[in-house]
Amino acid sequence: MTLPELKNRQSISLFDNRTSNVVHRPRRLRATPAIRAMVRETELNTRDFIYPLFVRHGSGRSEIRSMPGVYQLSVAESIREAEAAAKSGVNAVILFGIPKEKDPIGLENFAEDGIVQQSIRAIKKEIPEMVVVTDVCLCEYTDHGHCGILNTGEHFHAGLPEGYVLNDPTLDVLAKVAISHAECGADIVAPSGMMDGMVAAIRDGLDFAGYENLPILSYAVKYASSFYGPFRDAAEGAPKFGDRKSHQMDPANVREALREAAIDVAEGADMLMVKPALAYLDVIRVVKDAFPEMPMAAYNVSGEYSMIKAAAANGWVDEQKVTLETLTAIKRAGADLIITYHALDAARWLK
Numbered sequence: 585m586t587l588p589e590l591k592n593r594q595s596i597s598l599f600d601n602r603t604s605n606v607v608h609r610p611r612r613l614r615a616t617p618a619i620r621a622m623v624r625e626t627e628l629n630t631r632d633f634i635y636p637l638f639v640r641h642g643s644g645r646s647e648i649r650s651m652p653g654v655y656q657l658s659v660a661e662s663i664r665e666a667e668a669a670a671k672s673g674v675n676a677v678i679l680f681g682i683p684k685e686k687d688p689i690g691l692e693n694f695a696e697d698g699i700v701q702q703s704i705r706a707i708k709k710e711i712p713e714m715v716v717v718t719d720v721c722l723c724e725y726t727d728h729g730h731c732g733i734l735n736t737g738e739h740f741h742a743g744l745p746e747g748y749v750l751n752d753p754t755l756d757v758l759a760k761v762a763i764s765h766a767e768c769g770a771d772i773v774a775p776s777g778m779m780d781g782m783v784a785a786i787r788d789g790l791d792f793a794g795y796e797n798l799p800i801l802s803y804a805v806k807y808a809s810s811f812y813g814p815f816r817d818a819a820e821g822a823p824k825f826g827d828r829k830s831h832q833m834d835p836a837n838v839r840e841a842l843r844e845a846a847i848d849v850a851e852g853a854d855m856l857m858v859k860p861a862l863a864y865l866d867v868i869r870v871v872k873d874a875f876p877e878m879p880m881a882a883y884n885v886s887g888e889y890s891m892i893k894a895a896a897a898n899g900w901v902d903e904q905k906v907t908l909e910t911l912t913a914i915k916r917a918g919a920d921l922i923i924t925y926h927a928l929d930a931a932r933w934l935k
Contacts, residue, residue: 626916628908628934630643630673631714634717634881635927636663638818639703640682650814651886652893654925656682662703663710672931676715678774678923682820683725689733690725690758694764704768709902717801720758720775720786724821731777731831733757749831753898754779759789766795774857776803778831778844783851799854801881803842805871806859811887818886845871849878855921859883862910865917872918882919883913889925904933 613623638648638656645655657665666677681700683692692698704716723731728747732754735744739854744750754777773790775782783802790798808828816822833840845856848935858868861882872880892910896903907926912923924930 585781591672603761605647605673607932613784626912626913628714628930628932631675632911632915632920632922633674633927633930634676634678634715634921635665635674636678636923636925637665637682637703638680638682639699641684641699648814648818650817651890652897652928653923654818654889656818659699659702659706663706666707666711666714668928669931670711670714673929673935674927675713676716676717676921677707678719680719680818681724685729686725688727691721692758693722693725696764696867698764701764704765704770708769712815715771716769717772717774718770720761720765720773721753721777722757722761723777726731726796726880728815729822731828732779741847746865749779751779751781751831755785758782759785762786762800763789763793764792766790770798770903772799772855774801774803776806776859778803778806778833783853787852799920800852801855801857801860802848802853803883804845804848804853804856805864806832806857806866808836808861808866809835809885809887811860811862811863811885814890815885835863841867841871842874845875845878847932849875853878855879855881857881857917860885860888861914861917861919861922865913868914868917868919879920880918881921882914882917882924884914884922884924884926885926893925904929908933910926 592761614620629652639659639662640656645657645661648654648656669677679700681698683699685692700718704718707714707716721731723729730749732749735748735750736746758775758777758779766772773786775786786800790796793862848856856871856878857866858871868882887898892903892906895901907930911922911924911926911930
């Protein structure tokens with residue numbers, strides 16, 4: 585039967601809109617780009633982004649092989665990269681340091697002339713409006729690559745395994761690091777080691793040193809993830825033996841995330857973070873729903889970044905579209921802030 589014949593049959597109402605059974609038409613609000621923009625529920629903004637910078641001694645910059653477009657930067661280059669961020673509308677950076685020398689405790693981590701300390705002072709001098717966040721942990725600075733003082737040598741505690749990360753002795757070091765960063769002008773400190781009591785120890789240390797107004801962005805929910813590989817290349821902080829499962833969370837757990845977040849809130853954290861982001865969108869949502877009053881950050885980690893970069897380089901995905909969709913998903917899940925290596929590209933695309 586031809587279409588004209590079908591149309592002329594009295595018993596067929598297919599082409600008669602007056603007898604249509606379609607009552608709800610959500611497509612009306614998808615009809616044009618302008619209407620879609622009007623009703624969009626989640627909007628990315630450059631103010632959502634915190635841009636990670638890896639700072640090292642020396643001069644110039646060197647690209648990280650496993651993270652195309654991301655570099656180890658000298659202090660001078662960290663200023664230039666922060667300036668590029670500011671011009672793009674990204675108003676926050678987070679600093680990770682690569683020390684000149686490593687030792688069992690990580691002495692450069694809280695040294696006056698440490699690499700992060702130099703970079704904080706330099707960026708705040710040249711771009712005072714830039715929000716400088718600092719990572720507070722030991723792994724990049726220790727010769728063993730772990731996040732705390734190990735159970736060995738003069739720190740040996742009977743009854744614990746050799747090489748176990750000691751919790752309470754590490755807290756003293758974390759407090760010293762945070763105070764050192766505050767003295768150099770850091771705007772926010774972000775402890776990432778997942779040590780029990782780290783927020784309380786840092787809060788006490790900062791308050792005693794006169795920095796009671798300095799906020800703490802806690803890596804409250806940090807998983808023992810396989811997505812950190814490229815970061816360990818960038819920060820040169822891979823553990824020399826074992827893994828970090830004794831302190832980072834089991835990827836299978838969600839209830840534990842709520843407990844960790846509640847502890848950090850009780851200890852005085854001003855903001856919470858979930859890390860990684862993309863594989864843990866459900867955790868971001870659960871934590872945000874449990875603590876809606878707390879600003880929520882999510883770390884779009886190195887492995888998530890590098891997967892998109894690799895796929896785009898092979899022509900398998902559209903880098904711009906996939907990146908913006910990924911970042912939108914992270915924000916839609918509940919993140920108020922997103923730490924992401926895509927920050928400068930995303931800011932350019934959003935404009």
